[in-house]
Amino acid sequence: MIRRQVGIRDVAAAAGVSVTTVSHVLNETPHTRTSDDTKERVKQAAEQLGYKANRLARGLRINASGMVGLITEEIAITPYAGRIIQGAQEEAAKRGFTLAILNSELNPDPEIDPKLSQALVDRQTDGLIYATVYHDEVVVPAQMHAAPAVLIGARDRDGDVPSVMPDERAGAAAVIDMLVEAGHTRIAFAASSIDVPATRGRLVGVREALADAGLLDEALIVEREAEAAGGYAAARALLDRPAEDRSTALFCYNDRMAMGVYRAAAELGLSIPGDLSVVGFDDQAPIPHSLYPELTTVALPHYEMGAWAVNTLSALIDGKDEYRLLGAHATLLPCPIVERGSVARLGV
Amino acid sequence: MIRRQVGIRDVAAAAGVSVTTVSHVLNETPHTRTSDDTKERVKQAAEQLGYKANRLARGLRINASGMVGLITEEIAITPYAGRIIQGAQEEAAKRGFTLAILNSELNPDPEIDPKLSQALVDRQTDGLIYATVYHDEVVVPAQMHAAPAVLIGARDRDGDVPSVMPDERAGAAAVIDMLVEAGHTRIAFAASSIDVPATRGRLVGVREALADAGLLDEALIVEREAEAAGGYAAARALLDRPAEDRSTALFCYNDRMAMGVYRAAAELGLSIPGDLSVVGFDDQAPIPHSLYPELTTVALPHYEMGAWAVNTLSALIDGKDEYRLLGAHATLLPCPIVERGSVARLGV
DNA sequence: CTGAAAGCGCTTACAG
DNA sequence: CTGAAAGCGCTTACAG
Numbered sequence: 062m063i064r065r066q067v068g069i070r071d072v073a074a075a076a077g078v079s080v081t082t083v084s085h086v087l088n089e090t091p092h093t094r095t096s097d098d099t100k101e102r103v104k105q106a107a108e109q110l111g112y113k114a115n116r117l118a119r120g121l122r123i124n125a126s127g128m129v130g131l132i133t134e135e136i137a138i139t140p141y142a143g144r145i146i147q148g149a150q151e152e153a154a155k156r157g158f159t160l161a162i163l164n165s166e167l168n169p170d171p172e173i174d175p176k177l178s179q180a181l182v183d184r185q186t187d188g189l190i191y192a193t194v195y196h197d198e199v200v201v202p203a204q205m206h207a208a209p210a211v212l213i214g215a216r217d218r219d220g221d222v223p224s225v226m227p228d229e230r231a232g233a234a235a236v237i238d239m240l241v242e243a244g245h246t247r248i249a250f251a252a253s254s255i256d257v258p259a260t261r262g263r264l265v266g267v268r269e270a271l272a273d274a275g276l277l278d279e280a281l282i283v284e285r286e287a288e289a290a291g292g293y294a295a296a297r298a299l300l301d302r303p304a305e306d307r308s309t310a311l312f313c314y315n316d317r318m319a320m321g322v323y324r325a326a327a328e329l330g331l332s333i334p335g336d337l338s339v340v341g342f343d344d345q346a347p348i349p350h351s352l353y354p355e356l357t358t359v360a361l362p363h364y365e366m367g368a369w370a371v372n373t374l375s376a377l378i379d380g381k382d383e384y385r386l387l388g389a390h391a392t393l394l395p396c397p398i399v400e401r402g403s404v405a406r407l408g409v
Numbered sequence: 410m411i412r413r414q415v416g417i418r419d420v421a422a423a424a425g426v427s428v429t430t431v432s433h434v435l436n437e438t439p440h441t442r443t444s445d446d447t448k449e450r451v452k453q454a455a456e457q458l459g460y461k462a463n464r465l466a467r468g469l470r471i472n473a474s475g476m477v478g479l480i481t482e483e484i485a486i487t488p489y490a491g492r493i494i495q496g497a498q499e500e501a502a503k504r505g506f507t508l509a510i511l512n513s514e515l516n517p518d519p520e521i522d523p524k525l526s527q528a529l530v531d532r533q534t535d536g537l538i539y540a541t542v543y544h545d546e547v548v549v550p551a552q553m554h555a556a557p558a559v560l561i562g563a564r565d566r567d568g569d570v571p572s573v574m575p576d577e578r579a580g581a582a583a584v585i586d587m588l589v590e591a592g593h594t595r596i597a598f599a600a601s602s603i604d605v606p607a608t609r610g611r612l613v614g615v616r617e618a619l620a621d622a623g624l625l626d627e628a629l630i631v632e633r634e635a636e637a638a639g640g641y642a643a644a645r646a647l648l649d650r651p652a653e654d655r656s657t658a659l660f661c662y663n664d665r666m667a668m669g670v671y672r673a674a675a676e677l678g679l680s681i682p683g684d685l686s687v688v689g690f691d692d693q694a695p696i697p698h699s700l701y702p703e704l705t706t707v708a709l710p711h712y713e714m715g716a717w718a719v720n721t722l723s724a725l726i727d728g729k730d731e732y733r734l735l736g737a738h739a740t741l742l743p744c745p746i747v748e749r750g751s752v753a754r755l756g757v
Numbered sequence: 758c759t760g761a762a763a764g765c766g767c768t769t770a771c772a773g
Numbered sequence: 774c775t776g777a778a779a780g781c782g783c784t785t786a787c788a789g
Contacts, residue, residue, distance in 0.1 A: 066766090068766060068767085069766065069767065069768095070766085078775075078776085079775065079776040079777075080766090080767080080768090080776085081768085081769080081775070081776050081777080081778095082774090082775060082776070084767070084768055084769080085768095085769095085775090088768080090768085090769080093774090093775095094774055094775090095774065095775080096774060096775090099774080099775080113531040114766080114767070114768095115469070115533060115765090115766050115767065116474075116531070116532055116533050116767095117465050117468040117469040117474055117533050117765085117766080117767090118469050118765070118766035118767040118768090118781090119766080119767055119768075120465040120767090120781095121463070121465040121466050121469055121765090121766085121767075121781050121782065121783085122766080122767050122768050122769085122780080122781050123767085123768065123769095123781085124781075126464075126465055127532075128507075128509070142491050143490050143491050143494075146491075146494070146510065146512075147512055150510055150511065150512045151512060154511070154512075154528075159476075159509050159532050160509060160510050160511075161476070161507050161508060161509050161510075162494060162498055162508050162509075162510050163498065163502070163508075164494075164495055164498045164499060164502075183461040183464070184464055184475075184507050185463065185464050185465050288695075288698065288699065289695075289698070289699035289700070289701070290701070293701070317695050317699050320699045321699070324675070324701065327672070327675050327676075328675075345695065347636075347637075347665050347693065347696070348695070348696075348699075350636065350637070351636065351637035351665050351668045351669070351696075352637070353637070353638070353641070353672065414782090416782060416783085417782065417783065417784095418782080426759075426760085427759065427760040427761075428760085428782090428783080428784090429759070429760050429761080429762095429784085429785080430758090430759060430760070432783070432784055432785080433759090433784090433785095436784080438784085438785080441758090442758055442759090443758065443759080444758060444759090447758080447759080462782080462783070462784095463781090463782050463783065464783095465781085465782080465783090466765090466781070466782035466783040466784090467782080467783055467784075468765095468783090469765050469766065469767085469781090469782085469783075470764080470765050470782080470783050470784050470785085471765085471783085471784065471785095472765075
């Protein structure tokens with residue numbers, strides 16, 4: 062900023078001590094003794110003058126910028142990138158870090174482009190987070206091995222960089238459990254046809270939980286495009302039959318598909334949840350609240366992943382290299398079910 | 410980052426010149442003559458060693474961090490905050506700035522809390538952007554008057570800080586014009602009941618354009634909650650009558666209301682756009698693509714506002730104080746109609 | 758055309 | 774318990 066900031070020398074002068082002393086008391090430098098009286102005077106002066114250490118000078122001196130960088134692949138298309146950023150930002154603020162953001166294009170292949178990481182290194186960030194979408198495993202550039210780094214949404218193929226992702230499998234299984242618990246025995250699943258980790262994770266969760274309940278029927282699992290139109294098609298394929306043969310619950314790969322299911326149900330004269338319980342996945346605003354009845358769905362831990370990322374990044378920056386061990390397996394964060402009005406409990 | 414960076418001295422040594430010369434040629438310092446031969450050697454050496462000036466050192470010296478800060482009110486709840494960030498980020502990258510992000514809570518009153526701005530000042534950002542929602546006019550804290558600053562989504566009451574917002578009025582008027590052009594003469598509008606600038610802007614745009622066309626009928630303007638349920642209610646109130654009395658087009662305050670309208674239309678046996686044309690506002694993913702037929706709506710210039718903000722902030726930072734004159738009136742950015750399948754052209 | 762040197766605002770051995 | 778001084782990596786008058 063333009064205005065001349067008050068510097069450490071101003072504080073020293075005001076308190077009648079040396080800048081050394083000011084630095085010591087304000088930073089609470091360990092192994093340093095200062096009389097309480099001096100401390101008090103320094104703090105008073107700093108407070109009074111509104112002194113804040115210049116981060117550039119401090120950073121240059123201690124070789125740490127206090128900045129953490131977040132690279133997001135196509136911030137715009139992922140509906141919840143905002144929540145990741147928010148989680149990262151709030152955690153960063155809590156720890157005194159400044160969050161810098163860099164946006165990248167969507168990257169179809171698993172090799173992360175080193176350009177953005179390099180840009181962050183060039184900017185002296187103390188560490189970096191790379192948030193990807195659509196990948197299981199990724200090979201990270203040299204910069205991410207050389208510096209404190211963390212991955213969101215994908216595992217490091219080399220097992221070196223710690224990573225987080227949603228526990229899609231458990232989230233999907235929990236929905237099946239809830240449905241079974243509510244008395245449903247004919248449970249259908251509208252799977253997604255695009256090949257991403259979420260597709261696979263949710264599908265195996267569904268299959269496992271259904272099998273565990275002795276309720277797995279492959280005929281009730283159909284695969285369609287993960288959009289409203291796909292959900293509509295799945296519902297027509299699954300539900301256009303007499304009530305005796307019909308599933309009483311339809312779990313959808315995502316909320317968009319669930320939207321299509323609502324439309325199909327309306328056309329077929331099926332009431333939700335009276336005739337059909339439906340559950341989505343993603344908790345993608347504004348869908349769940351905009352449907353009638355409101356959609357029961359599964360939330361993704363975007364905020365939590367962002368916070369987790371700067372949290373473990375912070376540990377890495379502090380030199381806690383044990384945290385590198387986290388790179389071996391992705392850390393899975395729970396996807397909580399958020400119950401709204403689209404699931405019926407079947408009479409006993 | 411941990412590793413020792415290559416410094417300007419390494420480049421100087423490699424090129425066999427002084428650091429002064431390296432600095433001059435790499436920064437293309439004006440009023441400085443250097444032989445082409447020397448220039449070449451320096452550039453080669455820098456390139457070869459992968460030298461990038463330490464931003465902290467440079468910033469300390471020239472008193473400019475190269476950082477620009479963006480404060481967003483509740484990044485999470487505004488569906489498009491991501492686009493604002495993206496626009497700001499890409500424009501910042503283009504100009505060599507690093508974008509730092511700070512998230513704030515939603516602030517109901519028009520006085521901007523100085524805390525966040527101060528935090529940015531303390532971090533030595535060269536300028537700051539404050540993105541607000543739900544405000545017409547705002548009173549900015551001292552920090553924003555003292556430093557280069559720009560507002561998104563609200564005007565500065567003091568007329569000092571430049572600001573951008575969407576031209577809601579023109580966007581809404583354009584929809585009416587399009588509908589009139591398509592042959593509609595009974596055009597209804599489902600207005601919003603919450604008191605925000607968008608509500609007012611869109612409503613006056615609608616009224617003006619309708620009046621201009623000689624088609625204004627207050628009975629066709631109803632006000633409801635700006636959610637799917639409100640749109641549903643508006644549609645039931647407006648459309649539950651014989652075809653002769655019915656509007657042929659219903660323009661909604663936002664896409665969420667349009668969702669409710671689709672549901673009401675289905676219940677009333679009205680086909681879209683055959684019996685009823687519907688238009689939304691916001692282009693809020695994933696609604697428009699998830700409806701059948703896909704929804705014609707109006708897009709908000711979020712990306713553009715983000716880009717505009719760092720653009721004019723950059724001018725302010727460069728000392729082009731004429732730009733402060735922009736503070737007198739908000740700059741209005743166009744809201745383009747995005748035509749999809751929900752509007753019918755009426756036969757001649 | 759080129760370079761020696763001061764200095765940006767801090768932190769941190771080191772000395773007393 | 775306190776302070777003088779070096780130095781982080783740059784840029785920029787200034788001298789030659």
